[in-house]
Amino acid sequence: MPNKGLLLVMMQASPDFEDEFNAWYDTEHVPERLAVPGITTAHRFEAENGWPKYLALYDLDSVAVLDSPAYARVSGANNGPWTRRVLSRVDARRIVCEQIGPGSEAVIASPRVAVLRFTGVPETARPEIAAGLARSFGGMPGIRQVRLFADVETAGTLFAVVAGTLPPLAIFDPAAFGTWQDAIDLTNGYTARVPRP
Numbered sequence: 001m002p003n004k005g006l007l008l009v010m011m012q013a014s015p016d017f018e019d020e021f022n023a024w025y026d027t028e029h030v031p032e033r034l035a036v037p038g039i040t041t042a043h044r045f046e047a048e049n050g051w052p053k054y055l056a057l058y059d060l061d062s063v064a065v066l067d068s069p070a071y072a073r074v075s076g077a078n079n080g081p082w083t084r085r086v087l088s089r090v091d092a093r094r095i096v097c098e099q100i101g102p103g104s105e106a107v108i109a110s111p112r113v114a115v116l117r118f119t120g121v122p123e124t125a126r127p128e129i130a131a132g133l134a135r136s137f138g139g140m141p142g143i144r145q146v147r148l149f150a151d152v153e154t155a156g157t158l159f160a161v162v163a164g165t166l167p168p169l170a171i172f173d174p175a176a177f178g179t180w181q182d183a184i185d186l187t188n189g190y191t192a193r194v195p196r197p
Contacts, residue, residue, distance in 0.1 A: 004099040004106070005060030006149050007039075008115070008159060012052040012091040024086045025056075026195040032074045033058060038065030041106050045113055045190030048167065052091065055115065055190045057161065059106040063096055063152055097149035097159055101130050108145045110163035110192065114172065117186035118158040125180060126150075126158070132177035133160055142166030 013021040030042045038061040045055040065071060072078060079087070099105075118129055130148055137143045143164040151157035162168040169189040174181040 002062035002064065004104045005063035005065065006097040006099060006147075006159075006161070007056075007058040007060060007066065008095040008097060008149075008161075009056040009058075010052040010093040010095075011054040011056070013054070013089070017089055021054075021086055021090060022193075022195070024082055025054075028080070028082055029086075030056075036065065036068070036070045036074065038062070038068065038070075043107055043109065044193040044195075046193050048189040048191055050188050052093065054193075055113070055188070057107055057113075063098055066096060095159065096152050098152050099147060100126060100150050100158075101148045102146075105145065105147065107147070107161070108163050110144050110165060112164050112167050112189065112191055114160075114162040114168035114187065114189050116160040116162070116172075116184055118160070118180065118183040119185050120156050121158050121180065121183050122156065128180055129158055129160075129177065129183075132180065133162075135176035136173045137162050137168060137171065140171050143168060143171075 025044065033039050034042050039058050040061065041059040043057045047053045047055070060066070121129060133146050133148060137146050143162065145163040147161045149159045149161070151159065167189050169187060172187065174184060177184065
């Protein structure tokens with residue numbers, strides 16, 4: 001059975017375009033994605049500070065979902081006019097990941113998440129990164145879930161997604177990763193985005 005996947009998308013829209021960007025995301029883009037078999041969840045967040053401002057997390061049955069005919073019908077050359085308009089006006093980073101721990105849990109809906117990126121990490125060091133996450137976040141009040149993913153398109157890059165009721169970065173301890181703390185090159189905190197009526 002293949003590992004679960006995650007599509008992690010970070011986007012930045014100019015302030016004068018945010019209203020249309022969010023209307024498109026909430027009313028067209030997310031519903032289109034959730035209609036694709038194998039995309040099981042979609043959650044949006046806004047940065048507490050820092051860049052990029054917007055984060056979307058899509059749980060996938062496997063990364064192969066993104067190569068399926070159903071996904072192709074709503075992406076790439078088949079994007080609709082509104083999608084083409086919006087994507088031409090935002091800065092977007094799309095990261096395809098495979099879940100490497102723990103197990104095959106989907107995201108637990110939470111008001112806060114933190115995203116940590118590790119670069120230059122050999123596969124043999126993944127257990128050390130997982131242990132560092134456990135030391136930094138495991139059993140801490142307000143932490144609901146810690147998941148670790150490998151970027152399938154960039155060797156040696158890992159992403160951790162930490163979900164909770166409190167800001168996870170408030171208790172984040174880089175020293176928990178020992179010699180791998182220097183591999184951390186991104187730490188962003190986000191708050192769940194509630195679509196406006």
